[in-house]
Amino acid sequence: MGERGLLDVLLLQDYNTALVVLGTTTLGVAAGVCGTLLLLRKRSLLGDVVSHATLPGVVAAFLVMQACGGTGKSLPGLLLGATVTGLLAAWLVPVLRRASGLKDDAIMGVVLGSSFGLGIALLGIALNLPSGNQAGLEGFIFGKTASMVRVDALIIGLGAAVVIAMTLALAKDFRLLCFDEQFAASIGRPVALLDAVLMMLAVAVIVIGLQAVGLILMIALLIIPAAAARFWTDGFIATMCWAGGIGAVSGWMGSTISAMHADLPAGAVIVLVTGCCFALSMACGRRHGLTQRWWRGMALRRRVERQHLLRAMLECGSPGTHVALNQLHANRRWRASALQRELRRAVRSGELDVHPEGWVLTPLGEVGARRVVRNHRLWELFLIHHADIAPSHVDRDADLIEHVLDAELVAELEALLDPGEALPSSPHPLERRAP
Amino acid sequence: MSLDYDTLVVLVACVAAMACALPGVFLVVRGMGLMGDAISHAVLPGIAVGFLISGTRDSVWMFAGAAIAGILVAMLTQVLHRIANVDRGAAMGTAFTVFFALGLVLMVQLADTVNIDPHTVLYGALELTPLDTVAIFGMHLPRAMGPICVVLACSIVTIAVLWKELRIACFDPALAQTLGMRPELMHQIVMVLTAATCVACFEAVGSVMTVTFIVAPAATALLLSRSLSVVVGIALVLGVITAIAGHWAALHVPELFLGEGFDTSSSGAMAFVSGVVFVMALLCAPRRGVIARRLALRRLVFDVAIEDALGLIYRLEESNVEQTANQIPQLLARDVRVGPRRVQRVLSTLTRRGLAVVEHGVWSLTHEGHAAAAGLVRAHRLWETYLAATVDVPASHLHTAAERLEHVTTEALAKKLADATGDAAIDPHGRAIPPESE
Numbered sequence: 123m124g125e126r127g128l129l130d131v132l133l134l135q136d137y138n139t140a141l142v143v144l145g146t147t148t149l150g151v152a153a154g155v156c157g158t159l160l161l162l163r164k165r166s167l168l169g170d171v172v173s174h175a176t177l178p179g180v181v182a183a184f185l186v187m188q189a190c191g192g193t194g195k196s197l198p199g200l201l202l203g204a205t206v207t208g209l210l211a212a213w214l215v216p217v218l219r220r221a222s223g224l225k226d227d228a229i230m231g232v233v234l235g236s237s238f239g240l241g242i243a244l245l246g247i248a249l250n251l252p253s254g255n256q257a258g259l260e261g262f263i264f265g266k267t268a269s270m271v272r273v274d275a276l277i278i279g280l281g282a283a284v285v286i287a288m289t290l291a292l293a294k295d296f297r298l299l300c301f302d303e304q305f306a307a308s309i310g311r312p313v314a315l316l317d318a319v320l321m322m323l324a325v326a327v328i329v330i331g332l333q334a335v336g337l338i339l340m341i342a343l344l345i346i347p348a349a350a351a352r353f354w355t356d357g358f359i360a361t362m363c364w365a366g367g368i369g370a371v372s373g374w375m376g377s378t379i380s381a382m383h384a385d386l387p388a389g390a391v392i393v394l395v396t397g398c399c400f401a402l403s404m405a406c407g408r409r410h411g412l413t414q415r416w417w418r419g420m421a422l423r424r425r426v427e428r429q430h431l432l433r434a435m436l437e438c439g440s441p442g443t444h445v446a447l448n449q450l451h452a453n454r455r456w457r458a459s460a461l462q463r464e465l466r467r468a469v470r471s472g473e474l475d476v477h478p479e480g481w482v483l484t485p486l487g488e489v490g491a492r493r494v495v496r497n498h499r500l501w502e503l504f505l506i507h508h509a510d511i512a513p514s515h516v517d518r519d520a521d522l523i524e525h526v527l528d529a530e531l532v533a534e535l536e537a538l539l540d541p542g543e544a545l546p547s548s549p550h551p552l553e554r555r556a557p
Numbered sequence: 558m559s560l561d562y563d564t565l566v567v568l569v570a571c572v573a574a575m576a577c578a579l580p581g582v583f584l585v586v587r588g589m590g591l592m593g594d595a596i597s598h599a600v601l602p603g604i605a606v607g608f609l610i611s612g613t614r615d616s617v618w619m620f621a622g623a624a625i626a627g628i629l630v631a632m633l634t635q636v637l638h639r640i641a642n643v644d645r646g647a648a649m650g651t652a653f654t655v656f657f658a659l660g661l662v663l664m665v666q667l668a669d670t671v672n673i674d675p676h677t678v679l680y681g682a683l684e685l686t687p688l689d690t691v692a693i694f695g696m697h698l699p700r701a702m703g704p705i706c707v708v709l710a711c712s713i714v715t716i717a718v719l720w721k722e723l724r725i726a727c728f729d730p731a732l733a734q735t736l737g738m739r740p741e742l743m744h745q746i747v748m749v750l751t752a753a754t755c756v757a758c759f760e761a762v763g764s765v766m767t768v769t770f771i772v773a774p775a776a777t778a779l780l781l782s783r784s785l786s787v788v789v790g791i792a793l794v795l796g797v798i799t800a801i802a803g804h805w806a807a808l809h810v811p812e813l814f815l816g817e818g819f820d821t822s823s824s825g826a827m828a829f830v831s832g833v834v835f836v837m838a839l840l841c842a843p844r845r846g847v848i849a850r851r852l853a854l855r856r857l858v859f860d861v862a863i864e865d866a867l868g869l870i871y872r873l874e875e876s877n878v879e880q881t882a883n884q885i886p887q888l889l890a891r892d893v894r895v896g897p898r899r900v901q902r903v904l905s906t907l908t909r910r911g912l913a914v915v916e917h918g919v920w921s922l923t924h925e926g927h928a929a930a931a932g933l934v935r936a937h938r939l940w941e942t943y944l945a946a947t948v949d950v951p952a953s954h955l956h957t958a959a960e961r962l963e964h965v966t967t968e969a970l971a972k973k974l975a976d977a978t979g980d981a982a983i984d985p986h987g988r989a990i991p992p993e994s995e
Contacts, residue, residue, distance in 0.1 A: 161644060161647050164644055164646065165646075166644065166646040166647040166650050167591055167646040167649065167650055169650075170591075170594070170650060174765075218836075218839065221839055221847050222776075222780055222839050223845070224585075224776055224779060224780070225585070225588040225590075226588075227585070227588055227589060227590040227591045227772075228585045228588075228590045228772055228775070228776035228779070229776070230590075230591060231585075231590040231591055231593065231594060231768055231769070231771070231772030231773065231776070232769070232772055232773045232776055232831070232832055232835050233832070234594065234765075234768070234769075235765060235766070235768050235769025235770075235772060235773060235828045235831065235832065236769060236773065236828050236829050236830075236831055236832020236833070236835070237829075237832070238765045238825075238828065239765065239766065239769060239824070239825045239826065239827065239828020239829040239830075239831075239832070240825065240828075240829040240832075241825070242680045242765070242822045242824065242825030242828070243806075243807065243821045243822055243825035243826045243829055244821070244825075245821075245822070245825070246807075246811075246820070246821030246822035246825060247811050247815065247819065247821045250811075250815075250819055250820075250821070260676065263676070263679065264661065264675060338598070338654075338657060338679070339654055339657065339658055339661075341650055341654060342650065342651070342654030342655070342658065345646075345647050345650040345651055345654070346650070346651050346654070346655075348647070349643050349644070349647045349648075349651055352643070353641075385665055385666065386662060386665070387661055387662065387665050389658070389661075390657075390658040390659075390661035390662045390665075391658075391662065393654055393655060393657075393658035394655065394658050394659060394662065396655075397651070397654075397655035397658070400651060400655075404637075404641050410641075410642065412640070412641065
């Protein structure tokens with residue numbers, strides 16, 4: 123495929139390119155959906171074992187077909203061989219693990235390495251045969267998307283449709299299996315059977331993807347979209363949708379880019395695009411993305427700072443009196459710049475008023491301040507009376523907990539301690555406390 | 558002096574296998590065997606960048622690039638797992654596939670200018686290593702052995718020096734932390750050793766065989782021993798055996814099917830042989846092998862059946878009911894659920910051990926048999942009394958529980974039970990508890 127205009131490729135003008143792009147996009151959806159199940163079941167790397175284990179199946183199928191007098195190039199025959207050894211590996215890993223008592227990774231490493239080794243040894247034999255060189259067996263290792271023909275696309279489309287339909291039909295059971303295996307078993311769901319079905323779906327996706335991205339990189343299409351989707355959502359179906367979407371976009375963009383540049387291998391480009399999607403999701407994911415988490419952490423720190431300031435204001439003087447900077451410093455160890463910044467912010471949000479002789483709580487600020495001080499002292503009283511902690515040691519604990527006491531807990535503390543309407547008085551001196 | 562071709566191939570493979578086995582043991586014990594897989598795939602872009610910078614095939618740049626890529630992927634996995642909360646397996650899969658894809662793209666770009674094939678990275682060029690030799694002390698040794706030997710020596714020295722620290726860190730990181738041994742640092746050291754090994758070995762044996770050599774001998778050795786030093790020794794030996802057997806298989810097994818002149822990839826055959834060795838060890842390991850455990854279980858089942866037969870005869874004698882001919886084998890088959898063939902073996906064992914005698918199909922216990930059976934029935938009825946009194950097990954459930962416990966009750970335990978039940982003479986079902994034998 124030579125260089126083409128971007129628009130031609132994106133709009134699927136060319137029949138052959140359209141086939142490739144459609145095929146990889148569909149594959150991306152199926153891999154994303156199925157990969158979500160694998161990820162939630164913590165079996166991601168089992169997919170890697172299965173995909174490596176398809177190689178001996180492909181080559182053995184070729185050798186068998188040759189021995190039976192055929193050319194050995196029948197794609198369904200090769201894929202059938204891949205399915206058989208893939209399933210065998212998926213079955214072998216738990217069996218060997220139970221028999222040996224070793225950890226998962228050791229068993230997976232042994233199965234992966236020895237099955238791929240067998241594949242390579244068989245490949246060495248096949249390549250020695252007169253017709254072995256032209257069979258394109260090595261294409262299964264790294265994929266050969268560009269040479270995709272109609273039957274390849276059909277196989278991908280059919281396989282993907284079956285996988286997605288099965289997953290959706292069994293979505294409820296799979297959800298139980300992924301999140302609470304014991305509960306699923308206790309209400310009579312056939313857990314072992316579901317696990318087997320899940321592995322079969324994974325093997326199916328891997329087998330149909332062999333042609334497009336190759337067996338080494340197939341695992342990427344299973345794992346990465348699912349892992350990326352987790353940054354966006356917590357829902358089960360939603361994760362599948364996100365993963366399917368990310369897989370589709372990667373398949374589409376990746377094959378498009380490689381169609382425009384003849385020297386870029388499609389499988390690798392698809393994986394790189396998936397990797398970019400992952401990086402983007404990790405950075406900006408709405409639910410667990412790093413920016414999101416940083417922002418939430420920031421907001422919490424701000425609230426804590428503000429509540430400390432309001433409490434210090436109330437503790438330094440009764441409402442309505444002016445509090446000077448040195449009084450605040452006497453109440454608590456602040457970093458000077460942080461205190462200045464927080465004071466400016468509080469003035470801006472209308473919780474403090476600034477006067478020449480100091481700061482004063484506004485009515486709004488006073489409500490907030492009273493609430494925090496009340497939470498703080500309620501917790502201190504609770505610790506003193508019910509946890510037997512000395513009055514001199516309760517301040518630090520209460521300092522941490524005052525910000526996260528919700529209304530329900532406060533009501534419980536009030537019922538327990540019965541402090542009345544007024545602010546409880548502090549059980550310890552209010553001078554120079556640790557930050 | 559010069560060695561022949563096959564010896565050189567096996568020599569390279571042996572050194573590579575030993576170099577991989579050393580860090581492999583610590584990785585596998587730590588449950589991170591697949592890190593070897595990740596690192597050995599991830600070296601690809603490092604190699605490509607090394608080429609881009611230096612433009613030659615044999616260079617320090619290539620080695621350095623690969624090592625950096627390997628360590629980067631280990632770190633990236635940690636970062637994704639710790640900071641972004643991605644499942645460990647998925648983090649590893651994400652990191653190394655992206656690296657590998659990047660390497661593949663770079664390789665294809667470089668294909669016109671430098672002669673390197675992505676396939677080589679996967680399954681190596683072991684067969685070509687003897688063609689490029691250097692003379693050392695008059696011996697013509699493959700050049701590829703150089704880096705592997707260096708890494709092997711580094712591994713040996715590191716592990717010898719840090720043996721205690723590494724051992725505690727991989728079995729019990731928390732204890733290592735409290736002893737001030739810095740388990741994280743030890744872990745990083747193992748990672749660096751792994752990365753260096755992968756880089757040194759990939760050219761000769763390829764990444765897939767590297768991961769097999771890292772994981773398989775260590776996993777197999779862990780089946781055979783529980784002592785870390787023995788495990789390391791076994792892993793080294795297994796690596797060598799695998800290398801030799803794999804090369805032999807590659808040369809001779811295809812001939813069996815296809816006739817003279819056919820052979821196949823040695824590294825592939827070695828990887829497969831290591832799997833076969835693992836399965837064989839799993840089946841035949843002396844104490845924890847599948848076969849040994851099956852046999853032990855059968856022996857236990859047989860011993861229990863013998864004890865049950867003794868108990869049966871004892872109870873029948875105790876009840877003073879006239880025993881009809883062949884009643885014992887029938888009861889044994891019905892109540893103790895011993896299969897018909899086993900019934901005969903159990904009963905003949907009883908007579909052979911002098912525990913019981915048979916006359917016209919009627920069984921009676923000898924003196925020794927009576928003593929053994931009394932001890933068993935005593936344990937049974939003590940358990941019933943104890944469970945009824947202390948644990949509040951309902952009367953209908955006592956028998957089943959006691960039936961199991963009686964076989965594992967030692968004399969000392971029976972004494973304690975007797976004390977706990979106040980030397981009861983009658984069990985909850987109203988039967989006499991046999992007194993302690995003298």
